[in-house]
Structure formats: C-alpha cells, structure tokens
Amino acid sequence: DSGVTQTPKHLITATGQRVTLRCSPRSGDLSVYWYQQSLDQGLQFLIQYYNGEERAKGNILERFSAQQFPDLHSELNLSSLELGDSALYFCASSSQADPYNEQFFGPGTRLTVL
C-alpha cells in the first residue's frame, strides 16, 4: 500500500460526459502528479501540482483540467469524453516539487468510455 488513494476504482460512462477523479496523496506529500496509461500511448504524464499550484504540464488535453485543494487532495476533471479517453488514470505523490524524488503511485482509476 503506497499511501496514495484514488477514487473511484472504476468508472464507466458515455461519450460527451464529464467525470471527476479524486486523489489523496500520502500524508505530508505536497506534490501530486497525474498520469494516463493506455495501450497505444503507454504511460503519459499529464500534470503536476505542488502545494496547490500548477508546477508542470505534460500531454494534457484542453478538455482535461486538474486542481489541488488546500488539504492537498487533487481532482482531475475530464469533460466531453471520447472513446479514446478510456484508460487507467494514476495519481502519484512525492514530498518534493522535484519530480526526480521517488513518486508513490495510487492504485489508479480505470475509465471506460462507451
């Protein structure tokens, strides 16, 4: 158990819909990272927050947004969903802003868009 929790575990929805994925980092970790893992794209970094502020951005679509709240939990919002958004979404946390410190991954949310 990494100490990072993600909800929900599974999410099945239809195209055009909007969903919110939630992540609670390990106690004391200020950095939260979001990743998308799909068969064709592999594991891709989406976005990083550090202590409430956006720190780094990767291959995140404009339809996706994220935020980190004062209690350090984070949410990833996916809107206007398309079939290709079906993937595993992981959240990871680390104690530092530097992404080279060990990142602790949550169990992931499996999103299926029908």
Place this chain on the structure above:
Amino acid sequence: SQQGEEDPQALSIQEGENATMNCSYKTSINNLQWYRQNSGRGLVHLILIRSNEREKHSGRLRVTLDTSKKSSSLLITASRAADTASYFCATGYSTLTFGKGTMLLVSP
C-alpha cells in the same frame, strides 16, 4: 513521444534465472529511475541512478547507466514468480517520461 525505450518488449524466463532489461533514451538526463507495475496496478519505485553513477545495487536488483550510450540496464538476479510484472524506465528534467515497458514473465 517516449523518452525511454525498453528492450525487450517481453521476456519469459524460469524461476532462478536472471532477467536483464534495457532502456535507451534520447536526451541528456540527470538521473534515471526504474519502476515496476503489477498487472493493471500502480507503479512501484525500484531504484534511481544518478547521471554521475555507473552502477547501483538494491537487493537482487542491479542497475547500470552508460550516459555515453544513453542507455541503462536493469538486472534481476535469481528471479521469482513474484517478479512477474512490467518494468519501466523513466527519465526527464522537468517531468518524468516513461518508456513502454518490458513485460517479464517468470514461470515456476
């Protein structure tokens, strides 16, 4: 695009044998990390090697780094069925970029 590329894509061995996975990357790095992922689950950090290190050990894991060839290898010695997983290398400066991984199957 993927910064790290693992090779082979898949590897099947017997328990007790050694498993070697390779990672090649394109741009300069300040460190390289290896992660393991059990089927459909979150990644687990295995080891980090800095660009000024050539070799690092952790238990049954041995990682080498050759910055002149932009490559790294992960050796798992005396493999066990529980080592069955996908292994990823990760590199980058401002953000981590993962390769597509090597799927390792260790049969009893």
